Amino acid sequence: MTSTAERVPTWDLPTRIFHWSIVLLIPFLWWSAEEGRMDLHIPAGIAMFGLLLFRLIWGVFGGSTARFAVFVKGPRALRAHIGGRSIPGVGHNPLGALSVIAMLIVLALQAGLGLFATDEDGLASGPLAHLVSYDVSEALTELHHDLFNLLAALIALHVAAIIFYLIVRRRNLVRAMLVGDGEAPAGAQPLRPVPIWHFWIAAAVAGGAALWMGGVV
Amino acid sequence: MRKFVITTVTVLALAGVAACNRAEAPAANDANAEAEDNGGVAGTIRARQANFKEMARASKTIGDQLKARNPSVEDIQASAVVLADHAPRILTWFPAGSGPESGVRTRAKAEIWTNQEGFGEAAARFIATTEEFSTIVGTGDVAAIRVAQADLGPSCRNCHDRFRAPEEE
Numbered sequence: 001m002t003s004t005a006e007r008v009p010t011w012d013l014p015t016r017i018f019h020w021s022i023v024l025l026i027p028f029l030w031w032s033a034e035e036g037r038m039d040l041h042i043p044a045g046i047a048m049f050g051l052l053l054f055r056l057i058w059g060v061f062g063g064s065t066a067r068f069a070v071f072v073k074g075p076r077a078l079r080a081h082i083g084g085r086s087i088p089g090v091g092h093n094p095l096g097a098l099s100v101i102a103m104l105i106v107l108a109l110q111a112g113l114g115l116f117a118t119d120e121d122g123l124a125s126g127p128l129a130h131l132v133s134y135d136v137s138e139a140l141t142e143l144h145h146d147l148f149n150l151l152a153a154l155i156a157l158h159v160a161a162i163i164f165y166l167i168v169r170r171r172n173l174v175r176a177m178l179v180g181d182g183e184a185p186a187g188a189q190p191l192r193p194v195p196i197w198h199f200w201i202a203a204a205v206a207g208g209a210a211l212w213m214g215g216v217v
Numbered sequence: 218m219r220k221f222v223i224t225t226v227t228v229l230a231l232a233g234v235a236a237c238n239r240a241e242a243p244a245a246n247d248a249n250a251e252a253e254d255n256g257g258v259a260g261t262i263r264a265r266q267a268n269f270k271e272m273a274r275a276s277k278t279i280g281d282q283l284k285a286r287n288p289s290v291e292d293i294q295a296s297a298v299v300l301a302d303h304a305p306r307i308l309t310w311f312p313a314g315s316g317p318e319s320g321v322r323t324r325a326k327a328e329i330w331t332n333q334e335g336f337g338e339a340a341a342r343f344i345a346t347t348e349e350f351s352t353i354v355g356t357g358d359v360a361a362i363r364v365a366q367a368d369l370g371p372s373c374r375n376c377h378d379r380f381r382a383p384e385e386e
Contacts, residue, residue: 036383118277120273120384121272121273121276121370121373121374121377122272122273122274122275122276122277122278122280123273123276123277123280123369123370123373123374124370125277125280125281129277129281130280130281130284130285134273134274134277134278135274137277
């Protein structure tokens with residue numbers, strides 16, 4: 001680590017809101033499913049669907065550190081990072097990017113499967129479950145249930161990496177996700193934010209899709 | 218290359234999940250097949266599970282149709298018949314010895330047999346609800362069917378919540 005670390009803008013507000021929303025939502029989704037509270041699980045799942053849609057849009061039109069094209073790196077950058085040969089910057093490092101992409105893919109699969117899922121009694125079902133038979137829906141529901149384990153494992157890895165940085169590397173990554181500014185080596189390229197109207201459009205599209213999916217509009 | 222990595226990770230993850238599922242299924246079947254040799258209890262349990270599954274299918278069909286722009290009253294009617302036909306038979310699907318003590322995998326709770334009165338009342342309520350639902354479906358009035366359908370779920374859950382154990386992990 002360089003000793004001339006300074007605080008620079010790292011994560012934009014929409015990315016932070018997305019992150020902490022799902023931190024609250026995932027345990028709630030797990031709990032409501034375990035308790036069989038489909039009256040809570042289904043609306044919360046649709047909210048998750050909307051949040052994920054927002055994140056995917058934000059990954060294209062959002063601030064630089066949220067953009068897939070910026071933070072997802074190829075094998076060469078990954079090898080350089082693991083070998084300690086890369087220049088530290090702000091945002092996801094090449095290895096962390098893989099973790100983020102894996103979590104987003106599994107979350108998207110979870111949300112997608114949930115749309116077609118049905119409780120075992122055929123009483124409460126996802127908003128698109130009527131498009132498939134009971135048996136198909138049941139199979140997808142089982143996958144939805146089992147895939148949570150993979151999500152939990154990826155989250156555990158994510159949290160373990162943050163603890164590793166905190167203890168071994170003496171770098172608090174949580175702070176940047178809370179307040180937006182994070183430590184970065186001098187000269188590192190900080191977050192390049194985007195105009196606020198990007199957020200309004202992304203939120204309107206994602207929110208509208210979630211409301212439509214929930215049958216509200 | 219980036220796409221390749223993502224695809225590989227996803228495929229491996231899905232394969233892992235699929236493998237877990239496959240590993241679980243035969244074990245459960247073997248347990249039930251073995252228990253069947255000890256007096257046909259497994260057959261009784263399997264049959265009642267299949268019957269409840271038919272009712273779940275019927276419930277989903279009713280819900281699906283009521284979600285559709287033009288609900289098929291015929292489909293709803295066919296499903297209402299399944300529910301009304303099965304409901305009065307429920308009490309016969311739980312002979313003594315077909316509970317958790319049988320050693321066969323079942324989520325039927327011992328309370329079914331220790332609280333026969335409560336179980337009977339729950340079944341009676343369900344029978345009444347399915348009969349009423351059938352009558353209303355017979356009128357073909359979708360708005361009225363929608364109202365009546367709201368009573369079906371609670372009537373099912375009334376029994377499930379008390380007499381069915383949660384799903385195993």
